[in-house]
Amino acid sequence: MTRVHQFHPVLAPGDAMSNHVFALQRRIREWGHESLAYAIEAKPGTTDVLPYRRLFRDVRPDDLLLVHFSMGNEVFTQLAKIRARKVLVYHNVTPAEFFRGINAHAATYARLGRTQLTELAPAFELAIGVSAFNERELIAAGYARTAYVPILIDWSSYELAPDDAVKARWEHVKPLLLFVGRISPHKRQDDLIRMLAYYRACIDPNARLVLVGGYRDQPQYHARLVELVKALRLDAAVTFAGAVTPAELVAYFRSASAFVSLSEHEGFGVPLLEAMRFDVPVVAYDAAAVGETTGGAAVLLEDRDLARAAEAVGLVLERRDLREALIAAGRRRIADFDPDKVAARTREVLGL
Amino acid sequence: MNNDPAELDQAALQAEIRERVQRKRANGAYSDDVRAALELPLPGGRALFSDELGDPLPALQDTLAEQVTYDAVSHRRLVGTPITFGRRVVIGLVRWWIAAITDRQERINQLVARALVDLRDAPSPQFDERLARLEREWRRWREDEVAATLESRFFAARFSGDESVIRRQSEPFVDLFRGRTRVLDLGSGRGTFLELLRDNGIGGYGVDLDPKMTEDVRARDLEAYTADGIAHVQSLADASLDGLYVRHVAEHVLPGELIALLRDCRRVLKQGSPLVFITPNPATLTVGAHTFWLDPSHRRPIPPELFHFYLEVEGFERVETRTSEPSEERLREDVPDGPIRENVKLLNKTLFGDRDYAIVGWTPGP
Secondary structure, eight states: OOOEEEEEEEOOTTOOOHHHHHHHHHHHHHHTTTEEEESSEEEOOOEEEEETTTTHHHHTTSSSEEESSSSSOOOHHTTTTOOOOEEEEEEEOHHHHHHTTTTTTHHHHHHHHHHHHHHGGGGGOOOESSSSSHHHHHHHTTTTSEEEOOOOOOOGOOOOOOHHHHHHTTTTOOOOEEEEOOGGGGTHHHHHHHHHHHIIIOOOOOOEEEEESSTTTTTHHHHHHHHHHTTTOOTTEEEESOOOOOOOOOHHHHOSSSSEOOSSSOOOOOOHHHHHHOOEEEEEEETTHHHHOOOSSSEEEEOOOOHHHHHHHHHHHHHHHHHHHHHHHHHHHHHHHHHHHHHHHHHHHHTO | OOOOTTSSSSSHHHHHHHHHHHHHTTTTSOOOHHHHHTTTOSSSOOOHHHHHHHHHHHHHHHHHHOOOOOOOOOOTTTTTTHHHHHHHHHTTTTTHHHHHHHHHHHHHHHHHHHHHHHHHHHHOHHHHHHHHHHHHHHHHHHHHHTTTSOOHHHHHHHHOOOOHHHHHHHHHHHGTTTTOOOOOEETTTHHHHHHHHHHOOOOOOEEOOOOHHHHHHHHHTTTTEEOOOHHEEEEEEEESSSEEEEOOGEEEEGHHHHHHHHHHHHHHHOOOEEEEEEETTTTTTHHTTTGGGGGGTOOEEEOOOHHHHHHHTTEOOOEEEEEEEOSSSOOOSOOTHHHHEEEEEEEEEEEESEEEEEEEOOSOOH
């Protein structure tokens, strides 16, 4: 039996990264190993998370320590000194230029993340990228042994009844354009709002946009988005849903006509697959790992032309054959991320 | 984790999307107001830095002019004063102060770096101007070389071949194509050969540069497309044709283009398929020195021996040359036997021989 410890600075319910940690924990326990999760900050709603300081006491040299890395933090430098079989799981770090001038705190930690990624390389016996895109960055950062294993998504966790209130509010609103992802400059919710202005003027005046995702971390950007909505007189057409419960998320996906992503940086992009899981056609700007994750099951936008982005969505909604082809391709794509297959691959890579 | 790229034709989708945008622009829906909405800057501060990196020079100007401020005053009740005091005491040591400066420096550095890269890649206005002039001159030279501005209707009225002549000249070649199902008539013109093919139950289609010609041909229920012949053959799949008929095309292209065309013909023809090129015969001096040049779009005459060699060297088999269209004007040969009659015959052959020749070849195979 191996003891497996997982660490990420923040663990929160509903967050794709945290879901990955907990899904992995369940699998590791199924395989008959001991598995513990640690964080600096465990958000309300998470259970079974230990304070990270215990890592320095608990971890023994033959234990496996999985360090999930998605942002800079001083703690990583300390963790690198722990004697154990250390494996870095790289979820990518958003480049600092997306935060510069809008959120000094985020920019500083993003920058620290990039520096640490390189500095930590010698301390880890293996580094896993959750996408091939991420693995390439690991190799560039100097990691000697790397692997690519996708995020472990527990699809059964989506098999729950949609939230009644959200369902009642949105299920008859057509067309409903949806994006799921925390409000952040690199996700480019501002461009989604601008795109909606075109959509309503040139394609369908009834179109609505729902932005699901917490905005606590990016209050400045969120405030400016609200101003943008007002300036474009889209108050009644854009909804900031904030952070949502799993049941609410299911209700939003079930109500959506299309999932639209203009994000400029995704290390993986779980919501793209979630949309496919709910038979929602996906239109996405082809940046970072987006093309790789969608794997041909989305209409990909090659350039940042918002008129074209809107027309791509319009095309998908008007052409039934295309919509059906996208949904069918999405279902096949989901099968590629079958949790049993991903878990087996994880087990093989970790040697458990 | 297999992707199946065959599922969605992304290129076709992109084309359809572009066309939709163009339609909205044309019908006025995509108005200046909508464009302004798409370009509306994010209110409440500077543009996103990631966007500024897309146009760094103006952003660099703004950043250099920007004041870095830090308000140390705390407005909290009671504890505000000591906090303000504390901040002021340690202000030189507080890392956010340093972070603010380094952050600005970082921005400047990155923008300058990006701007330099852009400058390196961006052509200078003078360069653009010179390039545009060269392009203009090159275009004009290409047009002048083939008299592109000539009134083609009047030219055709005076110099174009008679339909009956074309038919008479084409008829002897029909037998070569008998039983074939996909013969391409490259430069199909008025569709005379296509008609002959149809009359003989041979499957074929034509390609011509002139849209009026192809429209006329299509109106007669024949298959024809408007396209550049060389580009069309390039676009064809391997072994997709079982015959090629190319009448009066070779003299309109440069030697290099002709060789490339022959190579493509070899590729797109099935095994054992015939290939026929018909072109003016410069071995007849009145043609080579005179009538060949009656068409200003003719590039250069091709001697039959050379064309014969081109086909052989490009891998065609059973290559043969057939001349046709005897000259109407000839020296009288009804002189007494002897050296004079021999000389007259030789002169007739040299000056007034057949005006066209066909080069026929076959791709290897059964």
